[in-house]
Amino acid sequence: MLDRAKAGRFAYPAINVTSSSTLVAALRGFADAGSDGIVQVSTGGGEYASGAAKDMALGATALAEYAHVVATAYPVQIALHTDHCQADKLDKFVMPLVEETERRRAAGRPNLFNSHMFDGSALPLEKNLDIAVSLLERFRRSELILEIEAGVVGGEEDGVTAAASAKLYTTPADTLDVAHRLNAISGARYLLAATFGNIHGVYKPGQVNLRPSILKDCQDAVVATFGEAARFYLVFHGGSGSELRDIHEALDYGVVKMNVDTDMQYAFTRAVADHCFRNYDGVLKVDGEVGIKKAYDPRSYLALGESAMAERVKQVVGMLRGTGTTKATRVPVAHG
Ligand SMILES: [Zn+2]
DSSP: OHHHHHHHTOOEEEEEOOSHHHHHHHHHHHHHHTOOEEEEEOHHHHHHHTGGGOOHHHHHHHHHHHHHHHGGGSSSOEEEEEOOOBGGGTTTTHHHHHHHHHHHHHTTOOOSOSEEEEBOTTSOHHHHHHHHHHHHHHHGGGTOEEEEEESOOEEEETTEEOOTTOOOBOOHHHHHHHHHHHTTSTTOOEEEEEOBSOEESOOOTTSOOOOTHHHHHHHHHHHHHHOGGGOOOEEEOOOTTOOHHHHHHHHHTTEEEEEEOHHHHHHHHHHHHHHHHHTHHHHSOOTTOOOOHHHHSHHHHHHHHHHHHHHHHHHHHHHTTOTTOOOOOOOOOOOO
């Protein structure tokens, strides 16, 4: 999937999912767009999905298991990924998931996830890369892809807020260090989230100053130093609310994955809110009445949320030039 995106100058949206509803919405959006895609689970999303257990790895496992089953009904390829995991959460989140993939492979089964992000952006780059190297050496044995971050994505996600002094723009020198350390590990694959002023969340126009040319500077530096084969597979964090021209420029510089969370949250909730406001006396028992069962059955409004989110996924695939790019030949399995 990544090689086709790089060669074709398109990218896959990586859609955050936290429930069966948001997961099937993402699958449907990708299928409707005729595109393969990535669904990802954050630490907070995993914890939420685990219910009372409050166990981020357990919830992520449950969502991945659900995806393995229901994705067979959609005629596209879906990659499963885990989102930002800071160093202090690796033992609670990424490592149990890697161990599960290792157990599965030993039993002849496919990976639980295809890739995991380690977010060491709060650490000095050398320490960030020390951890990345040890992870990648282990990941390559299971064909797991590692995503790392150099530079800091601004804004707030999952309750983690970037410091005001954070380094929002990655430098070519940083990315040379990344290539120097990680390209030495043969047979391994990684994705790089280089930052160019991107911010988690959606802000009013004028508050975000994206400079995609930073990505070009980084690619030029690494290709000049290490050759064409070292060209990075880049990730665009905080894609929600971005201008199309900035997105297209980023694709031209090698972005193959764009994370979209906030726009999906809004699309889903917008549809649910619409249902509740329009059917006020159906979803609620007003003035001694009994409401309308069909209106307050959670399936009625969750299905609307799923449709709206699926439509938004389809739109984002188009923005990333991915419409119709799937090469999946699998015929969807008819269930039931
Ligand atoms: Zn991010």
